[in-house]
Amino acid sequence: MRADLEIIQQWIKPGHHVLDLGCGDGTLLDFLQRERGASGYGLEINPAYITHCMSRGVSVIEQNLDTQGLANFDDNSFDVVLMTQALQAVRRPDKVLDEMLRLGNEGIVTFPNFAHWRLRWGLALSGRMPESEALPYKWYNTPNIRLCTFQDFEALCRQKSIRITSRKVVDGQHQNSWVARLWPNLLGEIAIYRITKENSQ
Amino acid sequence: MPDPLPADSVGLVTPQTYHFDTPLELACGKVLNRYELVVETYGELNAGASNAILICHALSGHHHAAGYHSADERKAGWWDSCIGPGKPIDTRRFFVVSLNNLGGCHGSTGPSSTNPDTGSLYGPDFPVVTVTDWVNSQARLADKLGIECWAAVVGGSLGGMQALQWSLTYPERIRHAAVIASTPRLSAQNIAFNEVARQAITSDPEFHAGRYSDNFTLPRRGLMLARMVGHITYLSDASMGEKFGRELRETAYKFGYDAEFQVESYLRYQGERFSESFDANTYLLMTKALDYFDPAYEFGGDLAKALQGARCEFLVLSFSTDWRFAPERSEELVKAMIAARRKVSYAEIDAPWGHDGFLIPTPRYTDVFTAYMDRVAREVGA
Numbered sequence: 001m002r003a004d005l006e007i008i009q010q011w012i013k014p015g016h017h018v019l020d021l022g023c024g025d026g027t028l029l030d031f032l033q034r035e036r037g038a039s040g041y042g043l044e045i046n047p048a049y050i051t052h053c054m055s056r057g058v059s060v061i062e063q064n065l066d067t068q069g070l071a072n073f074d075d076n077s078f079d080v081v082l083m084t085q086a087l088q089a090v091r092r093p094d095k096v097l098d099e100m101l102r103l104g105n106e107g108i109v110t111f112p113n114f115a116h117w118r119l120r121w122g123l124a125l126s127g128r129m130p131e132s133e134a135l136p137y138k139w140y141n142t143p144n145i146r147l148c149t150f151q152d153f154e155a156l157c158r159q160k161s162i163r164i165t166s167r168k169v170v171d172g173q174h175q176n177s178w179v180a181r182l183w184p185n186l187l188g189e190i191a192i193y194r195i196t197k198e199n200s201q
Numbered sequence: 202m203p204d205p206l207p208a209d210s211v212g213l214v215t216p217q218t219y220h221f222d223t224p225l226e227l228a229c230g231k232v233l234n235r236y237e238l239v240v241e242t243y244g245e246l247n248a249g250a251s252n253a254i255l256i257c258h259a260l261s262g263h264h265h266a267a268g269y270h271s272a273d274e275r276k277a278g279w280w281d282s283c284i285g286p287g288k289p290i291d292t293r294r295f296f297v298v299s300l301n302n303l304g305g306c307h308g309s310t311g312p313s314s315t316n317p318d319t320g321s322l323y324g325p326d327f328p329v330v331t332v333t334d335w336v337n338s339q340a341r342l343a344d345k346l347g348i349e350c351w352a353a354v355v356g357g358s359l360g361g362m363q364a365l366q367w368s369l370t371y372p373e374r375i376r377h378a379a380v381i382a383s384t385p386r387l388s389a390q391n392i393a394f395n396e397v398a399r400q401a402i403t404s405d406p407e408f409h410a411g412r413y414s415d416n417f418t419l420p421r422r423g424l425m426l427a428r429m430v431g432h433i434t435y436l437s438d439a440s441m442g443e444k445f446g447r448e449l450r451e452t453a454y455k456f457g458y459d460a461e462f463q464v465e466s467y468l469r470y471q472g473e474r475f476s477e478s479f480d481a482n483t484y485l486l487m488t489k490a491l492d493y494f495d496p497a498y499e500f501g502g503d504l505a506k507a508l509q510g511a512r513c514e515f516l517v518l519s520f521s522t523d524w525r526f527a528p529e530r531s532e533e534l535v536k537a538m539i540a541a542r543r544k545v546s547y548a549e550i551d552a553p554w555g556h557d558g559f560l561i562p563t564p565r566y567t568d569v570f571t572a573y574m575d576r577v578a579r580e581v582g583a
Contacts, residue, residue: 017542041539047548047565054516054546055572057580061535062548072536 005031007168007192008082008108012036016079019103021065021096022086025049026058033058040078066091070099078104085190087111088144094156097195101162107195115149115185134189150185157195166194202269202277209285210277211243211268211292218308219345225303225338228493231328235317238342239264239308240300243284244292246347252583253348254290255339256280256299257356257363260431260487261479263307266299267292280357282562289570290355294583298346303338304330304486312482313414325411325482332359332494336366340374352581353377353574357559358526359487362494365534368511369496377577379516379570382523382559384530385504385537386495391525394434395488398427402481411482420481425472427484432471437522437555497537504533505540514544516573518566520558521551546573 005028012018014037020029023042026049032038042060044050053060063072065086081104087093088111100107112134113119122130129139137144148156150169157164169181169188184191206212216239225233241264246253256266258279267284269277284290284297301309304327312327343351354364354375361383368378387395402408405423409416433441445464460466497504515538519531528549538545550566552558558566577583 039542039544041545047568050546050548051568051572054548054569055576057576058546059514059544060546060548061539072532072539074540077540 003170004084004110004168004190004192007170008084008110009036011106011108011166011194012038012080014038016040017077019043019073019078019081021081021083021100022089023049023053023058023060023082024084026053026056026060028082028084029053029058030056065096070096070103073103075102076105080104080106080108082108084108084110085112088146088148090146093146093148094160097156097160097162101195101197105196106165107193109153109193109195110190111148111153112144112190113150113185113188114147115151116189117186120186132189150188150191153191153193157193161198162195163198164193164195166192168192202272202274204272209287210281211285213272214241214243214265214268214270214278216241216264216270216308219342221338221341223341225334225341227328227334228331229329233303233310233328236303236310236338237308237314238300238303238310238338239305240298240342241265241267241278242299242346243267243297244295246296247583249582250348251350251352251581252295252578253343253346253351254295254297255343255351255354255367256284256290256297257335257339257354257360258299258302259356259358259360260491261428261475261484262360263301263305264299264309265307267297280560282560283570289567289574291574291578294578295352295574298342298348300339300342302330302335304483304490306480306483311480312411312486313480322414323482324414327482327486329486329489329493331490332362332366333370335363335490336370339363339367340371343374349374351375351377352583353379353577355379355381356383357381358383358556359491359494362491366494366496368513368515369507372510372512375513376581377514377516377573378511379518379573380531380534381516381518382520382526382531382556383534384526385497385534387492388530392492394430394525395492398430398488399485401426401430402485405481408481411485413481419476421473421476424476424479424481424484425469428475428479429468429472432468434525435556437524437553439522439553440555440557443553504537508537508541508543511541511543515546516570517545517547518559518569519547519549520554520556520566521549522553523556523558525556 016038018040020042043063081100119130169184169191171189265278266280267278286293301307304311312323316323354367356364361380364378367375402423405420407418408420448463496507500506519528535547552563
């Protein structure tokens with residue numbers, strides 16, 4: 001299993017009710033259901049992924065975060081709300097974070113770090129928008145419209161009084177490498193943040 | 202029947218009649234002492250009876266869901282696009298059961314049948330039946346067929362309501378419910394359309410308060426109008442536009458009231474054909490069953506509370522251009538399922554055909570439906 005998913009699943013307890021925003025082909029939810037005894041739903045807009053989820057028995061709901069929001073879910077109706085590699089693709093990541101912590105006690109977020117040294121280097125040298133394994137698109141066709149750095153994200157959390165309870169930094173292969181931990185904003189490619197409301201335990 | 206027969210057709214099928222002698226108490230308080238249901242089945246029931254699928258029909262549907270009754274039959278059963286070898290409901294894996302509901306006019310006991318207690322035609326005296334009554338009668342059919350638990354109950358529109366009601370009335374007898382192009386309750390607009398249809402029928406001078414058979418006549422005009430109104434609501438503006446546009450039957454306007462536009466003559470033709478094959482009292486009864494359906498009613502309007510009792514997994518599908526039961530109605534249902542923590546998968550199929558989209562194969566619809574049913578088959582070992 002991918003190292004980032006491996007890390008996430010350790011934070012899910014048996015019986016946890018989970019919402020996965022942008023659940024893709026349902027790999028994570030399927031794993032959490034089978035191995036961790038979790039229940040829950042995935043939200044997805046890609047038809048091929050939705051079909052894949054249905055085929056493997058993951059409860060998937062076609063819903064567009066940007067246009068439909070999350071109003072169909074009640075406050076505090078989940079233990080954990082997940083969002084892996086989708087924060088950078090929504091129109092208002094700040095509002096999505098608010099919603100995640102409205103629906104769940106805890107949020108888990110992963111996204112690519114735009115301050116990774118290779119991206120900085122690429123932009124500095126070529127003067128063109130950088131591409132990497134974590135961001136394999138051209139500037140004009142990328143679904144990633146809200147790129148940020150680890151520092152940006154953490155600043156937003158501070159501003160919103162969101163508490164970061166854990167942060168694991170992995171590289172493009174989703175390995176939890178020691179170099180990335182050393183200087184995450186420069187050397188880390190993807191971070192896995194565990195967040196909660198400031199006042200919660 | 203096309204020659205040669207397509208490989209994905211169930212081929213020639215023969216309906217069967219099942220007799221029931223145990224009195225069935227209906228929601229309206231009346232009792233049917235004896236009744237018959239006409240049923241078609243496709244595929245084979247496996248040794249553990251775990252691979253059975255119940256197909257519930259919509260307003261004007263019946264038991265003939267797939268295949269052909271004879272080599273001369275021009276059109277296949279009403280849901281032939283989804284039932285057959287290699288189709289979403291794969292008859293190589295599933296045992297498929299389809300019936301004509303109580304109150305119907307295609308062989309099951311209904312207004313055009315003889316009341317065995319009196320020896321005369323039921324006509325307008327046939328009791329109003331509800332979706333729950335149908336589900337109860339279907340459970341007895343399942344008993345007769347030796348099916349303790351359906352792998353899935355599947356239906357579109359009014360059929361989807363039956364699938365939903367199954368999950369609530371017999372939670373232990375259904376593993377999956379596929380609720381397609383349906384709604385948890387009719388809107389005022391939906392009921393309004395039904396009322397126009399009923400008024401068209403009951404105000405036809407040939408209706409005779411439902412005793413048209415005793416008067417050797419038929420309320421053809423009324424039934425035709427009812428069907429025309431219904432038909433408009435089943436299609437989308439775009440699909441009608443594509444099919445007919447403003448095309449005229451002749452080259453110039455005639456400034457009269459004959460059917461000049463192609464769409465007018467199409468609707469008249471559809472309405473007339475329907476009025477010859479469908480019973481007016483059945484149409485009244487079926488539209489009433491639609492109007493009354495509201496599983497949240499007993500729970501103070503709280504659909505999530507109603508769904509707490511369900512145990513099965515749900516597939517909910519809607520169609521983007523369906524304005525009869527728009528995607529928002531399905532989303533309302535899904536929202537309640539989420540609040541009740543039921544397992545549910547939902548997709549909105551982008552298709553131009555309006556409400557009728559559930560009968561017409563489009564690639565995404567076929568993919569999603571096939572993927573879900575394939576998973577059901579694997580789960581029950583089919």
